[in-house]
Amino acid sequence: MPNSIPEAVLFDLDGTLVDTAPDLAEATNALRRRHGLTSLPYEQIRGQVSNGGSALVTLALGLPSGSLEHDTARQYLLDAYEQAVAVHSRVFEPLDQWLSRWHSEARAWGIVTNKPRRYTLPLLDALALTPGALLCADDLAVKKPAPEPLWEAARRLGVAPEACWYVGDHIRDIEAAKAAGMTAIAVGYGYMSEEEDYQQWPADIWFGTCGELVDALTEFHR
Secondary structure: OOOOOOOOOOOOOOOOEEOOHHHHHHHHHHHHOOEEEEEEEHHHOOOOHHHHHHHHHHHHHHHOOOOOOHHHHHHHHHHHHHHOOOOOOOOOOOOHHHHHHHOOOOOEEEEEEEHHHHHHHHHHHHHHHHOOEEEEEOOOOOOOOOOOOHHHHHHOOOOOHHEEEEEEEHHHHHHHHHHHEEEEEOOOOOOOOOOOOOHOOOOEEEEHHHHOOOOHHHHOOO
C-alpha cells in the first residue's frame, strides 16, 4: 500500500459507494412485466448494473442498442427508476460509518460517476450525502474512463490528483484513475459479472470486500 495518506478520497457511485442495484433491479423487472415477462433473478441483474441502462434493457428484453424499440424501452426503465431512485439503495456497510467520520473531520471527499445528475441528486439527497465535489455523466463533454472528470473533482477539492485515491468497481474506473495520475483502488464487492476478475484490472490496490477497504481507510484517522 502507498505510504502517503491521501488528501482526498473519490468514489464511483453505483456499486462502490452506494448499493443501488435493488432499485435498478426493480426498474428492470418492471420493464419485463410491461412486456409480459417474468422477473429476472436479482443477482443476474446486479452483475449488469455498472454497465448502464442500455445493458439492462438488453438483459431484460434482448434488444440490441441502437434500435427504436431499445431506446423506447430504455426510457421506460429510466422513468421507472427515477420514480423510485432511493427506496432500497443504501451506502455500503461499513463504509457508511467511515464516511460519516471522515466527513465530520472536514476531510476532502467526492463522487465521480457516469450516472446523470437527474438520478444522482435525488439519490444523494435521500441518503443525506454531501460530497465536496460531485461530477456526473452530463457535467463535462467526456466521462469515465476519460480522466477529465477526476481532474475536475480534484480541482474543486483543491487537491492535486496525485494526492487522491479513486475507488471503483469497474475497469473504466481504474483506467480513469490511472490516466488521471491518482491511486487506483479496485473493489471486488461491486457490480460485475461472474466472468470478470477485478484482480486483473491494472489497479494500485485491490480490496475484495467493503470491510477490507474500510479497514485501510480507517488507518488514515490515526
